[in-house]
Amino acid sequence: MSAFLHQRPIHNPFTDQDPVSPRSSSNSQRPISIFSPTALLILLSLLVVLGVFLPWAGMPDFIFSSASPSLSKWRHYTLAQAASFVAKNGTVIVCAVSQPYLPFLNNWLISISRQKHQDKVLVIAEDYATLYKVNERWPGHAVLVPPAPDAQTAHKFGSQGFFNFTSRRPRHLLHILELGYNVMYNDVDMVWLADPFPYLQGNHDVYFTDDMTAVKPLKHSHALPPPGKKGRTYICSCMIFLRPTTGAKLVMKKWIEELQVQPWSKAKKSNDQPAFNWALNKTAGGVDLYLLPQAAFPTGGLYFKNLTWVQETKGMHVIIHNNYITGFEKKIKRFRDFGLWLVDDHALESPLGRL
Ligand SMILES: *[C@@H]1O[C@H](CO)[C@@H](O)[C@H](O)[C@H]1NC(C)=O
Ligand SMILES: *[C@@H]1O[C@H](CO)[C@@H](O)[C@H](O)[C@H]1NC(C)=O
Numbered sequence: 001m002s003a004f005l006h007q008r009p010i011h012n013p014f015t016d017q018d019p020v021s022p023r024s025s026s027n028s029q030r031p032i033s034i035f036s037p038t039a040l041l042i043l044l045s046l047l048v049v050l051g052v053f054l055p056w057a058g059m060p061d062f063i064f065s066s067a068s069p070s071l072s073k074w075r076h077y078t079l080a081q082a083a084s085f086v087a088k089n090g091t092v093i094v095c096a097v098s099q100p101y102l103p104f105l106n107n108w109l110i111s112i113s114r115q116k117h118q119d120k121v122l123v124i125a126e127d128y129a130t131l132y133k134v135n136e137r138w139p140g141h142a143v144l145v146p147p148a149p150d151a152q153t154a155h156k157f158g159s160q161g162f163f164n165f166t167s168r169r170p171r172h173l174l175h176i177l178e179l180g181y182n183v184m185y186n187d188v189d190m191v192w193l194a195d196p197f198p199y200l201q202g203n204h205d206v207y208f209t210d211d212m213t214a215v216k217p218l219k220h221s222h223a224l225p226p227p228g229k230k231g232r233t234y235i236c237s238c239m240i241f242l243r244p245t246t247g248a249k250l251v252m253k254k255w256i257e258e259l260q261v262q263p264w265s266k267a268k269k270s271n272d273q274p275a276f277n278w279a280l281n282k283t284a285g286g287v288d289l290y291l292l293p294q295a296a297f298p299t300g301g302l303y304f305k306n307l308t309w310v311q312e313t314k315g316m317h318v319i320i321h322n323n324y325i326t327g328f329e330k331k332i333k334r335f336r337d338f339g340l341w342l343v344d345d346h347a348l349e350s351p352l353g354r355l
């Protein structure tokens with residue numbers, strides 16, 4: 001399809017981040033008519049006529065909406081509407097994605113489609129370009145909870161923008177719990193090798209995985225591990241399953257609170273994970289927590305670094321997280337090296353197709 005020719009190359013995600021510019025928008029069905037001199041002239045005259053109505057919307061936004069009236073309706077799609085549309089069996093699987101992560105989103109979606117759980121995936125778009133792109137390809141599966149974070153500053157790991165971006169996560173999750181759904185959250189630099197749902201046994205409030213690299217016995221305890229060096233645990237905020245219980249909601253509220261009392265600082269350059277761990281620590285007495293098995297849900301610091309362990313636990317791996325490494329290029333290379341970068345050869349298995 002000619003539309004694909006107009007997509008930006010995935011290896012340079014930072015060249016174009018304006019979330020409302022027509023160039024970064026997902027609509028490239030009629031690029032020639034949009035940019036032809038006649039069309040531009042008509043647009044310009046329209047802008048002059050309508051200029052007075054636009055101080056709140058902005059010109060690029062106006063161009064965008066006029067170029068894709070069918071997409072602009074998603075602007076007002078709410079989390080409640082989206083969750084009720086995608087939920088299956090009372091469960092939604094969510095991720096939070098901004099435009100530079102779209103290739104990772106697609107990789108993750110391919111792996112989920114292979115386990116036949118893609119229908120309940122809801123993409124929480126953190127910019128309008130992502131909202132429109134996903135809904136254009138896969139209507140109803142993306143929602144944006146306003147206000148959209150500042151796209152220019154949201155991506156660099158350790159930055160305040162990144163902190164602000166990840167701080168939205170517990171709010172989204174709490175909202176979905178309050179709507180009454182079970183919710184699984186995943187970072188999109190993950191790949192499913194098997195179906196995780198059979199591992200969510202029992203009726204615990206919160207299920208999570210350990211981010212520590214030390215090898216545990218195969219039948220380790222499912223309790224919250226003891227605190228580490230910094231006085232807290234190293235549970236990953238990357239993969240969480242929550243039931244819509246009072247306990248799970250309490251953990252999300254505590255997480256939001258912890259993010260507020262320990263905001264980002266230049267010295268600490270933290271992300272949202274320490275706050276999640278403090279929330280678990282402080283609610284542990286009253287909430288039913290469940291640590292998932294390491295062999296099934298290993299941290300990237302173990303899976304990608306200890307090949308002996310990978311051999312020993314062959315056939316037990318369920319979700320692989322490409323963490324303990326920063327940078328898009330490095331993550332993609334590592335996925336490729338381990339045969340986990342599926343978008344090269346299997347893009348058509350994604351509900352989004354080739355991006
Ligand atoms: C629906 O959820 C129940 C309880 O969690 C589970 O036992 C069942 O297998 C699920 N059904 C489907 C179709 O996913
Ligand atoms: C992050 O959020 C804080 C508090 O809301 C705000 O003051 C700051 O400008 C934001 N910074 C970035 C880079 O988004």
Ligand SMILES: *[C@@H]1O[C@H](CO)[C@@H](O)[C@H](O)[C@H]1NC(C)=O
Nearest residue numbers: 224225226227231232281284
């Ligand atoms: C919570 O953290 C404190 C301080 O590190 C520690 O003493 C306590 O054991 C932790 N509680 C739990 C339930 O992990």
Ligand SMILES: *[C@@H]1O[C@H](CO)[C@@H](O)[C@H](O)[C@H]1NC(C)=O
Nearest residue numbers: 213214215306307308309312
């Ligand atoms: C790697 O895995 C092996 C097998 O489980 C384990 O004995 C060893 O301690 C691990 N190495 C490191 C550096 O953790």
